[in-house]
Amino acid sequence: MEHVILRHRNIPDLHRLEVYQAHGGYEGWHKAVTEMKPDALIDLVKASGLRGRGGAGFPAGLKWSFIPKDIFPKYVVVNADESEPGTFKDREIIERNPHQLIEGVALACYAVQAGTGYIYLRGEFKQPARILQKALDEARAAGLIGQNLFGTNYSLDIQLHLGAGAYICGEETALLESLEGKLGQPRNRPPFPALVGLYSKPTVINNVETLANVPPIALNGADWYKKLGTEKSPGTKVFCLSGRVNRPGNYELPLGTPFRVLIEDLGGGIIGGKALKGILPAGASALILPASAIDVPMDYESVAAAGSMLGSASIIVLDETVDILWATEKMVRFFRHESCGKCTPCREGTHWLVREMERIRRGEGKPQDIDLLLDITKNMSGKCFCLLGDFATSSIVSTIKHFRGEYEAATRTNGQ
Amino acid sequence: MLSAAARAEIEAHLKKYPTKRSAIIPALYIAQRAHGYLTPEAIRDVAQVLELEPTEVRSVAGFYSLFYKEPVGKHVIHFCNDLPCALRGADEFLKKLCARLGVEPHGTTGDGMFTVEPAMCLAACDRAPLMQVDLDYFENLTEEKLDEILDGFRTGTIQTDAASVIKSELA
Ligand SMILES: Cc1cc2nc3c(=O)[nH]c(=O)nc-3n(C[C@H](O)[C@H](O)[C@H](O)COP(=O)(O)O)c2cc1C
Ligand code: SF4
Numbered sequence: 001m002e003h004v005i006l007r008h009r010n011i012p013d014l015h016r017l018e019v020y021q022a023h024g025g026y027e028g029w030h031k032a033v034t035e036m037k038p039d040a041l042i043d044l045v046k047a048s049g050l051r052g053r054g055g056a057g058f059p060a061g062l063k064w065s066f067i068p069k070d071i072f073p074k075y076v077v078v079n080a081d082e083s084e085p086g087t088f089k090d091r092e093i094i095e096r097n098p099h100q101l102i103e104g105v106a107l108a109c110y111a112v113q114a115g116t117g118y119i120y121l122r123g124e125f126k127q128p129a130r131i132l133q134k135a136l137d138e139a140r141a142a143g144l145i146g147q148n149l150f151g152t153n154y155s156l157d158i159q160l161h162l163g164a165g166a167y168i169c170g171e172e173t174a175l176l177e178s179l180e181g182k183l184g185q186p187r188n189r190p191p192f193p194a195l196v197g198l199y200s201k202p203t204v205i206n207n208v209e210t211l212a213n214v215p216p217i218a219l220n221g222a223d224w225y226k227k228l229g230t231e232k233s234p235g236t237k238v239f240c241l242s243g244r245v246n247r248p249g250n251y252e253l254p255l256g257t258p259f260r261v262l263i264e265d266l267g268g269g270i271i272g273g274k275a276l277k278g279i280l281p282a283g284a285s286a287l288i289l290p291a292s293a294i295d296v297p298m299d300y301e302s303v304a305a306a307g308s309m310l311g312s313a314s315i316i317v318l319d320e321t322v323d324i325l326w327a328t329e330k331m332v333r334f335f336r337h338e339s340c341g342k343c344t345p346c347r348e349g350t351h352w353l354v355r356e357m358e359r360i361r362r363g364e365g366k367p368q369d370i371d372l373l374l375d376i377t378k379n380m381s382g383k384c385f386c387l388l389g390d391f392a393t394s395s396i397v398s399t400i401k402h403f404r405g406e407y408e409a410a411t412r413t414n415g416q
Numbered sequence: 417m418l419s420a421a422a423r424a425e426i427e428a429h430l431k432k433y434p435t436k437r438s439a440i441i442p443a444l445y446i447a448q449r450a451h452g453y454l455t456p457e458a459i460r461d462v463a464q465v466l467e468l469e470p471t472e473v474r475s476v477a478g479f480y481s482l483f484y485k486e487p488v489g490k491h492v493i494h495f496c497n498d499l500p501c502a503l504r505g506a507d508e509f510l511k512k513l514c515a516r517l518g519v520e521p522h523g524t525t526g527d528g529m530f531t532v533e534p535a536m537c538l539a540a541c542d543r544a545p546l547m548q549v550d551l552d553y554f555e556n557l558t559e560e561k562l563d564e565i566l567d568g569f570r571t572g573t574i575q576t577d578a579a580s581v582i583k584s585e586l587a
Contacts, residue, residue: 183475
């Protein structure tokens, strides 16, 4: 497999500027600034069909085209908050191929004519941030970032910003609040960040992996890119494989590759040759898929059609030995911990979910508690201020759907 | 009181943003270094440099889990026992870690060396069991490795900011 993003796996020392440049690095950047109109770059990314890799799969070029031309300054903000359980791809890009990210940020900035880019990293990324800072300093020293680039009148500054431990800051408007020095709590939408974003100015927010796709597109063109992946989900994706598999890790594959290839061929199958029980395709936020989904292609449309979402493609594998109620309690605990407290259904609902799950797992649950759990989720779904509240219900709703027998077994002894 | 060096460091961060307030997280990290946690005085100092009310700074500090409002050990261990790690034995390993240190989760050792915090996902699920000590990664832990690391901190042979643990072991 040819890597587009994890190129460091084929090229040693790619994190060093001279190595990156020896392999086509910053060529697309130079060409864009010296030869291309910003709109042409937006059109190129639009034509490539690149979709956001942070979760929602929104077309990147289209997002950039929403930025008004006549308001200044504008900003590009990179989402490197990577905190979804099971996600560890942005970290590998930052640590091993940092210049490709920086070049991608630079291209995004030029496309929308932003003069400043901020890369918001989760606070726990102290070490990755250090590597990225070094790469940034190298790029600055080499005149790739800074004033009057390549003799033009375009100037660009890129800054790193570390968060301080809060999953919700991965939600793009909470991230903006956090970057402005406030509590990391989501904003009302509309207005959308494209119009009223960072410091109330037009702002593009993209995931690390999304932007790391842009330099190869700038260098090789949209037609080349569209040859990879599927028609509606072009390109490759870094799939984070974790859980009960023999070879967990990041695997870059064309979008549309079936789960089976990832789990069985690349991941070496399930530990101890056990049977697959379920797949979480997007960490703790996704609805669980049953083992029968093993042949579903991993692209945005197919995973949605199968009843879940591809999200950031953090694939957590559960085998037959896993107690589904135990796993579900872990996930609802995560959301209880990470609820930002701004709205009541999420703040209270996540507490209720954890309390009910604990009771059932202690053997104190009654059969009707299964419906009580579902009732709580109904009072959260669609009623929360941001998507975290909905995500918090996913594990409950989907494990009751597919593994109701386990809930019944755990509550049967206390029948009315 | 913030040292002159700490103040200068915060000033350097101010240059990165159009508003002073944006430097609040970097400033709080710097202020936290002196005592390992945010004393009321540290909050006041940060407020003064950023021209904010101390209550505003306190509420921001309270929102983020990496700012400590109470004294903590000299080294803070964040041990991940979230779902992906727990599927690879992290809960059992955390018990061993706590037993070795003679603490409960969230506790601090009697000598004040270590605080152990169970952590949510740390973006290293393929290298479980793992922990961060003072936010430096220690991954693919075994019991032997764990002993070496804890000893290293006790004897001072490991210093987190110098410890480079990013391995080139990826395929
Ligand atoms: C609760 C929550 C957490 C999120 N966490 C992240 C994250 O850690 N990283 C990320 O890139 N996007 C995250 N997102 C998605 C962002 O809001 C946003 O859609 C994304 O950064 C846009 O970039 P993209 O279009 O390049 O994918 C999260 C969304 C929600 C609702
Ligand atoms: S849904 Fe949860 S995380 Fe989102 S705003 Fe409400 S309380 Fe905060």
